[in-house]
Amino acid sequence: MKSVAGKVFFTAISVLYPLIVYCGLEFWALSPRRLSLILLALAFYHFLNLTRSATRLERGRTSIFIVLILICAFVAFFLDNIIFIKFYPVLVSLSLLAFFGFTLFRPPSFVFRMASLWDKSIHSSPSRNAVERYCRNVTLVWCGFFVFNATVATFTVFMASDKAWSLYNGLISYILMGVIFIAEFLVRKMVQNKLQSYVPVCDLELDSRPGSALVSFDSGLEDGVKTWDDFVRDVSTVRHYLEARENKPWILHCEDSYYFTVSLLAMLQSGRKALVTANRQEAFIKEIKKPEYGFLTDEPFAGGSATMVQDVLANGESDGTLRFGKFDKSKAEMVMFTSGTTGEPKAVYKLFLQFENELFELVKVFGNDWVNRKVYSTVNHHHIYGLLFTALLPIATGLPFRRHRIDFPTELVSLVNESAVVASSPAFLKRLSAEADKPFDFKCPPIIYSSGGPLPAEVAGRACELTGMWPMEIYGSTETGGIAYRQSKNGLIWTPFEVCKMSVAENGCLNIKSNYILEAEGFTTGDVVELYDDGRFLLQGRSDSIVKIEEKRISLPEVENRLKQTGLVQDVRVVPMSGKRQYLAAAIVLNEAGREKFAGAAKLSINNYFHDYLLQFIENTVSPKKWRYLEELPQNTEGKIRMRDIQALFNLAESPNFKILKFRREPGVLTVKLVFPTTSDYYDGHFPEFKLLPAVVQVDMVLRLARNFLDVPKNLSKIHRTKFAGPILPDVPAWLKITYDADAAKVSFNYYVEDEQGNPGKNLSNGSFTMNPEESRG
Amino acid sequence: MSDLNTRIKEVIIESLELEDITPADIVDSAPIFGKNEKGEGLGLDSIDALELGIAIKDKFGVTFSTVKEETKKHFASVDALAAYIAEHSEG
Structure with a gap:
């Protein structure tokens, strides 16, 4: 039958x-x-x-x-x-x-x-x-x-x-x-539809996941796929290494998220304090590293002793036991460094308990959206948002994560057939909305998070057009963790995480108490707030964004918003300046309408247009006195626009002879896009029929910019070698990269042109000098 | 444009650290502070006025009356300022 x-x-x-x-x-x-x-x-x-x-x-x-x-x-x-x-x-x-x-x-x-x-x-x-x-x-x-x-x-x-x-x-x-x-x-x-795989990081054990469960992947890497078995073995190997050494605190920097997560978990489980730093400049490491500290990293480090994670894993010191298991979250210590929007990076002490409580909250609010997705990142996992979303959350929820960041918006194409969670930032989404010309064909729209700064509503809208989903913005800071979230389609109002209790501090700023802030009195941010009865709130700018100009109070965001109201401005940052007098200065990126309107116009007439517009709303004294028109505002690696970078731009007096189109300042490195107009005096007396920028001007420009942006000593002691490989022509933008090694007092430079992809292309000239550090600084 | 007018304009630009502007951009008859109905004028503010007053005093050796209204008249335009300086600097 x-x-x-x-x-x-x-x-x-x-x-x-x-x-x-x-x-x-x-x-x-x-x-x-x-x-x-x-x-x-x-x-x-x-x-x-x-x-x-x-x-x-x-x-x-x-x-x-x-x-x-x-x-x-x-x-x-x-x-x-x-x-x-x-x-x-x-x-x-x-x-x-x-x-x-x-x-x-x-x-x-x-x-x-x-x-x-x-x-x-x-x-x-x-x-x-x-x-x-x-x-x-x-x-x-x-x-x-x-x-x-x-x-x-x-x-x-x-x-x-x-x-x-x-x-x-x-x-x-x-x-x-x-x-x-x-x-x-x-x-x-x-x-x-519920995320069932969540296990607090401190409770993870050998058998928390099936051995074959995918932990991380990266098609760009040989052997990029790592399973739970690999992960447990690698954490155990690093633990054996750490526990055999006396160093207690360890500095941690790994570009590869997998190595980062393995190392961090090994440190936490073996009771080693972890100092997580995005900055691995020699000078910075030297500053934070005490003699008894170890330094674990995944990229060669020139400045002294460092341990490579890859070596630790390859050597595999072990007594044959697998060391992997629970740890006490209220004893595990970490130090994070703020990205320094307004000032220098600041060390922030953390107990792992704080992260664990926040993870729990994030899983509660967002967890059900993540079922069966993979985690991708465009941000740095050494800062709190990246750490939580792209390292700890995947490990706690068992979602596989990609080992390397997505650097270019166009890379999103490779995700069209995946179900993805993308931890992103306003900087990345801005570039995405500017560079992508047609919507991506996602089989399943990715869930995109954005944090690190406010996401302009028009960028959020464009991101939705391109990806099919409104980005979810997270508001938070290193000190407070995540505070609230919003999607621009619902307006500007923020909804706090349930465990965050909001109040308004005396100075009008937002105060937060939550189970992931240790201080009983909570933490008062620098953000001025309008708080509603239901706990939701609107942000009204940084308290340090309210400045006094010659005794008159003015809110910088207010001036910025007025300028945006002209409909000609894509991005703007207004900064307070002081010299003979206090004044405001505005760095503006024009939008398409603005570029069209002012095509060929003298800079003075553009200044006057905005000045006259502003006088309808604000007093003359607090209206910007100086103006710069850039192709892009300078951002640091976390996508933040720092006031002091903009101020440095204004400290360099405007000249009709050259124009800065873009710049980016990192510790010891300045990259700037320059153009020298045909009308520039610099060409005078040199080949009037075929104008090109004289070598002496090129060198002088390097020194001027280096002194202004990199705090380089005033006096030159030696010019080493300069090589001129190609001419810098009038009205053709050239890039200049200047690096300054303070210890050696050495300035190196390189002029080059950009290729079609926007990457450094043909070399025009390069060279280096030694400065005389004994002299007073310029 | 007289030499004195040009010198005054240079002093204005230099002492107030004005950017993006050359003596040629300043209209002799246009207001130094604020703007006229044609939209001409430097649009300087009251803080600039103090600074400029000191600079003019230093460069041209003239003093201004403490009566505010009168002084305001002298600073009405580059032409007015030139007339005042021409009248008072020598004698």
Whole structure:
């Protein structure tokens, strides 16, 4: 009876058995003896199935079932007794009870076996453990039902009429099964949409995930894929290394998120304080590194002793034990460094407890959106937002993460077939909205987070057009962690995380208390706030953005917003300046309408346009006195625009001879895009028929910029070598990169042109000087 | 444009550290502070006025009356300032 038709036939008989028996007795006047033939036939059918059973155990169980059916059939036949005919549904229930119940003691449970036949990916899923637990519960529910059903069926055999027996076993029992099926289906849908794989980082253990679960990946790396087994082994190896050494605090910097996470977890688990720094400049490391500190990194470091994670993993010092397990979150210490929007980077002390509490909150609010997604990042995981979203969250939730950052907006194309969570920043999204010309064809729109600064609503809208989803903005800081979130489609109002209790401090700034801020009095930010009764709030600029210009108070964002109102400005930053007098200065990036309107106009007339516009709203004294028009505002690596960078730009007096189009200042490095107009005096006396920038001007320009932006000493002691490989032509923008090594007092420079992709292209000239540090600084 | 007018303009630009502007950009008859109905004028503010007053005193050796209204008249335009200086510097 291996044919499908046979199978259907006998299944139908088995299911309709109570009805057939009832009809047989009531309408067809069949004796129990005749009806017992049906039982025999069913026994025969089960016997045929027996040969197909996989295991001996299964065969054993089915054999017992068949024997019991046969006994009933024979007894019914010989005694011509209806009781035994009616026993079949009881036997079926008991058999299923045995079948399901047995797997409870020999996991995986029956339901999980069925589920994994259906979806093989369960085995390598981070939520496998949760799915297993769920399936076991479903198996239990079925066992309970079979006990109940067998009991009621037995009752109907002895105590009820033929009709009642038939009604219960042939209909009511099936309806009950159907109800359980539907209920389970609904519950499963709810559970499936929930992130079930979350485990606090401090509670992770060897078996928290299936060994084959994916931890991180990177198609750009050989051996880029790492599983839970790899992760546990690598953390253990780093722990062996750390625990064999006396260094207690360790400085940590790894570009590769996998190495970073492995190293950080090893430090936390082995009770080593971790100083997480994005800045790995020699001078900075020297400043924070005390003699007893170790330094773990994944890139060669020239400035003194550092340990390479790759070496530690390759050497694999170990006593053969796997060291991996829980740690005390209230004792594990970390130090973070702020990215320094307004001042120098500041060290912020953290207990891991703070991160753990915040992770819990993030999972609570956003976790269900992340089910079955992969984590990508465009931000630095050495800062709090990157650390939480791209290193700790993936580890706590079991979501695989990519090991290297997405640097270029166009790289998003490689994600179109993935379900992704992208931790991003306003800087990246701005570039994305400027560079992408058509929407990405995402199979499933990525969930994009943005943090590190305010995301302009028009950029958020453009990002939605391109990706299909409004970015979720997170407001927070190194000191406070995440405070609130918003999506621009709902306006500017922020919704706080539930554990954050908001109040307004005396100075009008936002104060936050939460279980991830240690201080009982909470933390007062520098952000002026308008707080509503329901806890939601609007931000109204930094308190340090309110400045006094010659005794007159003015809010810098107010001036900026007024300038944006002209509809000609894409980006603007207004900064306070002081010299002979205090004044405001505005660095402006014109938008397309602005560029069109002012095409070919003298700078003075553009200044006057904005000045006149502003005078409608603000007093002359607090209206900007100096103006710069750039192609882009200078951002640091975290995408933040620093006031002091803009101020440095204004400290360099404007000259008709050259124009700065863009610049970027990092510690010891200045990159600037310059243009020397045809009308520049610099060309005077040099080849009037073929103007090119004289070497002496090139060198002078390097020194002027280096003194202004990099705090380079005033006096030159030696010019080493300069090589001129190509001319700098009028009106053709050239790039200049200046690096200053303060210890060696050495300035190096390189003029070059940009290629079509916007990368450094043809070299125009390069060279270096030594400065005389003894002289007063310029 | 007289030499004196040009010198005054240079002093204005230099002492107030004005950017993006040359003596040629300053209209002789236009207001130094604020603007006229044609939209001409340097648009300087009251802080600039103090600074400029000192600079003119130093460079041209003239003093100004303490009566505010009168002084205001002298600073009405480059022409007015030149007339005042021409009248008072020598004698």
